[in-house]
Amino acid sequence: MNLKEFSELLGLSPTTVSRALGGYPEVKEETRRKVAVAAREHNYRPNRRAASLATGRAMAIGHVIPTALNHEMVNPVFADFLAGAGEIYAAANYDLILSVVADGDELRAYRQMASTGSVDGIIVHGPRVEERRIDLLRDIGLPFVVHGRAPVEPTDYNFVDVDNVRSFRRATDLLLDLGHRRIALLNGHEVMDFARRRRDGYVSALTARGVQMRPDLMFQGEMSEQNGFRAAQSMLVGPEPPTAFIVSSLIMAMGVQRAAHDIGLTIGRDVSVVTHDDMLGYLGNGEDIPIFTATRSSVRAAGRRCAEILLDRIAHPGAAPVQEVWESDLIMGASTGPAPPS
Incomplete structure (x- = not known):
């Protein structure tokens, strides 16, 4: 069924139908609902080129x-x-x-x-x-x-946006409550606003508890598994290794897990990890019990809302x-x- 046929079925002009499906504000709500219901009933999907010509939009x-x-x-x-x-x-x-x-x-x-x-x-x-x-x-x-x-x-x-400051402050507070004082931050590039806010949340939590911020326990860069592995590996073999990590992505946290495993440490016992963005469609964080403690916000839901x-x-x-x-x-x-x- 083409646009002309569908419009004749409804007794409306092709322009009105295209504008109703495109969400134009000048179309009455009653008309918009009528067109949407009919489109579902008749499995009508408008031709994008025709819709573009009718509405004046690129679609x-x-x-x-x-x-x-x-x-x-x-x-x-x-x-x-x-x-x-x-x-x-x-x-x-x-x-x-x-x-x-x-x-x-x-x-x-x-x-x-x-x-x-x-x-x-x-x-x-x-x-x-x-x-x-x-x-x-x-x-x-x-x-x-x-x-x-x-x-x-x-x-x-x-x-x-996600409240990145609050998310990373909560994550840091959790680790401080568990007795950790050498807490590493593995972050994204701090030219990015989200990474700066995450660092601010981490620093503010440490400062509020009187815990000294250590630049040697802070990393910024691409949030890849390899960078997580290399940064954690370097820190864990140092003279005062961290007992916990806060990590900006699940992918990076997997690198931390690999680095800890390579030197015989058990995550959750010998070293703790809190990650962010663990709710990903094709990369899960366990099933019944999450593998990683995480500050979670659905990126897919953010895409839908934007x-x-x-x-x-x-x-x-x-x-x-x-x-x-x-x-x-x-x-x-x-x-x-x-x-x-x-």
């Missing part, structure tokens, strides 16, 4: 990744975000356009997308401490949602910004225990 959302960060494309965290966002795009008949660009070429890519009209909006990934993309997207008028936050002014932009907000802002361009900061859950697993005797 596509852009995600721009610089080559310096193209490891994110095979990172389960990034893949889970795209899977969540993709569910919302598909339901609204939108395409996802993933553009990989040369380092430093992101701003040009955004300008080109705006000038060619190839996308209706943008999801901004990995906001940085020194962030330039938000101002540019404001200037060129492309609707956007940031996954995370950036310390920029004005702050009136759409975002969905997509929902962006599509709503495309349909309602004058609406107030949506700004959501999610709490993480502290999940107790088998990887934490009391600090071992000195």
